[in-house]
Amino acid sequence: MSLSNEIIYSNISLCKDIDVYKFDITLSRRLKSKNSQGKLKLVPLIASLYNFARMILFLLYHRKSICYFTPPQSAYGYLRLVPGMLLSKIFGSRLIVHMHGAKFISYLERSHKLVRKVILWSLKYVDDFIVLGDSLKDSHSKIISANKIRVCENGVLDPEYKGDKINDEKVNVLFLSNLMKDKGIFEFLDAVEKLDDNMFNFDIAGAIETSNNKHINERLNKLGSKINYHGVVSGEKKARLFENADIFVLPSYDEGQPLSILEAYSYKCAVLVTDVGGVCDIFKDGINGRFIKVGSSSSIVSSIKNMTKTEIEIFGNVNLQSYYAKFTEQALVKRILKILVD
Incomplete structure (x- = not known):
């Protein structure tokens, strides 16, 4: 997900008619097993809260902006972003959520009933919900109106080398x-x-x-x-x-x-x-x-x-x-x- 985010951020930042501000509220960049994802640690949490506070100040002074969120797939990871999403709507911003994965619904269905209820409620305020392909559009239409779902396939950087393949016997x-x-x-x-x-x-x-x-x-x-x-x-x-x-x-x-x-x-x-x-x-x-x-x-x-x-x-x-x-x-x-x- 981070590579796609970096490609999008670096390119849109070059657009002369668009001002871009980034707030990184990632809790950790270390590789985690699936079972340990979503668990909190103090120092990353403090850094995340600091950037969240900066985002609130930004919204106060830049009303009616476009707020583009790229949440984690876990239900609890998504829940952590819900306050920021709702604040963006309170301040009149357009709310766009870009889901870089296919497991969000699976995690949501296995989450606590209250967590699931809050997330489903928050999705009502999303203006555009981006998924990676048509197959994911079909599955996510169970939780958000189909006319809000947009498809955007991934892309990657140009290859650094474009020579012919090495003609090995193996x-x-x-x-x-x-x-x-x-x-x-x-x-x-x-x-x-x-x-x-x-x-x-x-x-x-x-x-x-x-x-x-x-x-x-x-x-x-x-x-x-x-x-x-x-x-x-x-x-x-x-x-x-x-x-x-x-x-x-x-x-x-x-x-x-x-x-x-x-x-x-x-x-x-x-x-x-x-x-x-x-x-x-x-x-x-x-x-x-x-x-x-x-x-x-x-x-x-x-x-x-x-x-x-x-x-x-x-x-x-x-x-x-x-x-x-x-x-x-x-x-x-x-x-x-x-x-x-x-």
């Missing part, structure tokens, strides 16, 4: 995401163990989930030279991994609209991904790559083994065309601006 397979249970890391490692490293190279990059740190490191060590673990990557190193990859694998249990898939498109990778959340809005089986089954290492194994180099090339070309047609940084900003100035 097929290069990349897992680039947080190494979390819910991202399917264990299924991917199981698949690597079953695949022939004389035919495939395996690269893994991303932060390791704290709650599974020991277990994941043990698995990485067990696989030894069969994999290349690069840790957390960004910039040139991240670009090089994508540039070198033939197949990008994301076996997640749930997703909104993964930026990593769009990044893989921009680097001409074939993609293997689970059919979860809003993935179906940006990925078609047999066109952009192959769907794999959730929680199934054997599905990953068979999909990698059965994808020919000709198919990899075809998928890669289609994905690169898809990126330039719809998922560039400029395309994202154009979609957002259309909603903001509508």
Whole structure:
């Protein structure tokens, strides 16, 4: 979510006829497991409250502004923003909520009845509710009027390198995401163990989930030279991994609209991904790559083994065309601006 926010903020800030003010009330940027998300800690809470106070002062002096919120998916995370949302309406602002994910309704349904009631009540005051794809528009129409829901697909930065793929004899397979249970890391490692490293190279990059740190490191060590673990990557190193990859694998249990898939498109990778959340809005089986089954290492194994180099090339070309047609940084900003100035 933060990458999309940064793209939107940095580009809209350059618009001469729009004044942009940002208030970051994020409680933490550390990687958390799904179970620990939503828990509060004192120092981040104080920083969040400070920025919230600044936002109130802004609203006092800038009435009838456009207030654009990008809340977390958890019900309690969303609840934390409700006072700011309501204040923006009291001061005559237009309220826009941009949901970067597909699990909000699921979290809402599992939340305390009172929390759920407050959130549903607050949604009545939202002017525009942005989701990432048409499939999510349908599901969110259960909690907010369909005529308030707007669709805005994600976009990513232009690739740093645009050279041809390295013509190795082996097929290069990349897992680039947080190494979390819910991202399917264990299924991917199981698949690597079953695949022939004389035919495939395996690269893994991303932060390791704290709650599974020991277990994941043990698995990485067990696989030894069969994999290349690069840790957390960004910039040139991240670009090089994508540039070198033939197949990008994301076996997640749930997703909104993964930026990593769009990044893989921009680097001409074939993609293997689970059919979860809003993935179906940006990925078609047999066109952009192959769907794999959730929680199934054997599905990953068979999909990698059965994808020919000709198919990899075809998928890669289609994905690169898809990126330039719809998922560039400029395309994202154009979609957002259309909603903001509508």
